[in-house]
Structures are given as C-alpha cells and as structure tokens.
Amino acid sequence: MVDITVLRLGHRIGRDSRITTHCGLVARSFGASKIIITGDREDNTIESLKKTSSRWGGDFTVEYIKNWKKAIKPYIDTSVIVHLTMYGLNLPTVIDKIKDSIKLKGSMLIVIGSQKVPGEMYDLADFNVAVGNSPHSEVSALALTLDRIFSGKQLEKEFSGANIRVIPQAKGKSTIIPED
Amino acid sequence: MVDITVLRLGHRIGRDSRITTHCGLVARSFGASKIIITGDREDNTIESLKKTSSRWGGDFTVEYIKNWKKAIKPYIDTSVIVHLTMYGLNLPTVIDKIKDSIKLKGSMLIVIGSQKVPGEMYDLADFNVAVGNSPHSEVSALALTLDRIFSGKQLEKEFSGANIRVIPQAKGKSTIIPED
DSSP, rough: OOOOOOOEEOOTTTTTHHHHHHEEEEEEEEOOOOEEEEEOOOOOOOOHHHHHHHOOOSSOOOOSSSOOOHHHGGGGTTTTEEEEEEEEHHHHHHHHHHHHHHHHHHHEEEEOSSSOOOOOHHOSEEEEEEEEOOOOOHHHHHHHHHHTTTTTTTOOOOOOTOOOOOOOOOOSEEOOOOOO | OOOOEEEEEOOOOOTTTTHHHHHHHHHHHHTEEEEEEESSOOOOHHHHHHHHHHHHOOOOOOEEEEHHHHHGGGGGTEEEEEEEEEEEEEHHHHHHHEEEEHHHSSEEEEEESOOOOOOHHHHHHHHHEEEESSOOHHHHHHHHHHHHHHTTTGGGGGOTTSSSSOOOOSSSOOOOOOOO
C-alpha cells in the first residue's frame, strides 16, 4: 500500500486548532501514515492527535516542523507531491496521472494550506489539484483525495493495537475493548 | 437530481464557528441545496456562508432554527433521514439501501452532530451511518456521503449566477468574472 504523508502548511494557534485536528484525524482514518504540522507550534493539537491515534490503534505519527520548506525537502524527488488548492486542475481530470506517478515513486506527500499559501508551493508540487473548483474545506479536500487514491477501501480499514473499537449499529452506540 | 438538506445539530458559538462554516461550504460545493444550523445563533457564520454562496453562484440557502427537533420535524416521513455518526453502520454496507430509499422519497436530510448528540436522534434517523468506524470529522463524513450519493458528479458541478469562477491551472491561480 502506498505510503502517504500529509503536510499542513502554516498552522495558526487558536484559529486553526480544530481544523488541523480534523485534518489529522482524516489523514489517520483514511489511510495516511503521518501528518507533519508546520507554522505555529501548538502542543494541545499535536498531543490530542497522538492520543487519538494511540487509543484507536494503527501506527499513525504526528510531527511538528516549524519551517514548511524544511519539512517538504525530503519529499522532493522521492515522493509524488500533490498540493490541494481550489485553483488547481480538477481531481477527476488528474487522478489517473497521479496514480501512475505513485506507481513509479511508491510514496506521496499531500500538502494542505491554511493561511495564504506561498506562491513557491505551486511550483514545488508535481500536481496542484482542486477537489471541485469552488471553496469548501481542506478537511473534505483531503478526505476525497485519500478516498480516490485508496478507491474507497480506506473505509474498511482496521487498526491494530486499539484500546477501543466501534461495533457498527443500526441504532445506538456500542464499543468494545479489542483483545488483539 | 435529489434534493438534499444538511442539518447541523447544536452549533456552539466560537468553538464550532469554522467547522460549521466548512460543513456549509461542503454542503453547497458538493450539491446539497440547503443547510439548517441549530443550537446557538451565530450571525457571522450564517452571513459568511450566505456571502460565499452569493459570490460563487448557485442557489444554496442557509437557515437558522434554534431547536433541532423543530428543524427536523418537516423532514420526518417526507425525506430519507441519514444521521452521520461513527457508531452507525459503515457507509459501504448501507449506501445501496439509502439510494433505494431516496428513489422512493425523492429528498434527503443529512444530520451532522457537533456536541453530544441526543439519543433520540438515533431513533429519528432512517439510517445511522458511519463513514468508517473511527473518529475523523463531520466535514469529511458529509463530503464522502454526498460524494457517494452523487457518484462523484458533484465535483464537476457548475454554479450559475456566480460573480467569480476559477479557471483550473496546473500552476498558479486564475479566476474570471463570468458573463452568464
């Protein structure tokens, strides 16, 4: 399975806390292996993501690197870099090319913005991709992109080493403490 | 095309502002016709969604009704009510049944929570649906659900009467003022 890292550009304390948290949860839940948060350091956000990952299982990791260019450097040449922006080419028109590139490189970096994205980012990306050319959310853009990469299979992903697991129910709530 | 309303349960001022805004933008961008916000009244959130809709086109509407039970009442019996919760049945296992119900009723209400969802909601829903049984975000859950209902076609939706439109680009940004 392709190894995917999500890079959150320019996190801002307070204003971005919940959106960055939701991006991290989507990244983990939809099959990425890591999120790197750049911009302001906000320990609560990082710790909350780490706690959720540890409780719900899997081996998702959370990293903080202040400078986004430093964070992106190891991925240039080694990974397919996809920058999600509503100004990019629409996902349905480029998804096949992205999948072909992933086959060649084996790993992928998905970049999502928060505050104004530096112009340089558009040049560093192999693909600037819009999930529909209308404003919505980095959370949904990330979710749809991961969904297309994993062809929907991420919804059936099971996480090993969890301390809690949901038993799907038509009505009400049910969880267990797994024995694996 | 099926008429879809999104109902946001229990909005809280400040804490939920950006997430509710993102939910509204996803609803509009992914083909729903309306969002109803319940809970606290936050005029900034409502106005910001209305402004975006008017600028980017289409006929998406934003409504506020304090009491969620009052808001849901007109949809009982007339619409398929889908409540998104990670405790529900996983989307891939129920999507065909949901689509069959939509064919019968012609309209749909998608309910998304914020603060703790009242137990009654689970009984009022025709379907309690999880988008993967692991925590992520109401923004991504809504996006994936709308994506499955519209079979991805929502990403190519064009909005009439817009004051601005993106011209998709491989690099950089380009917008026009449409003449239609």
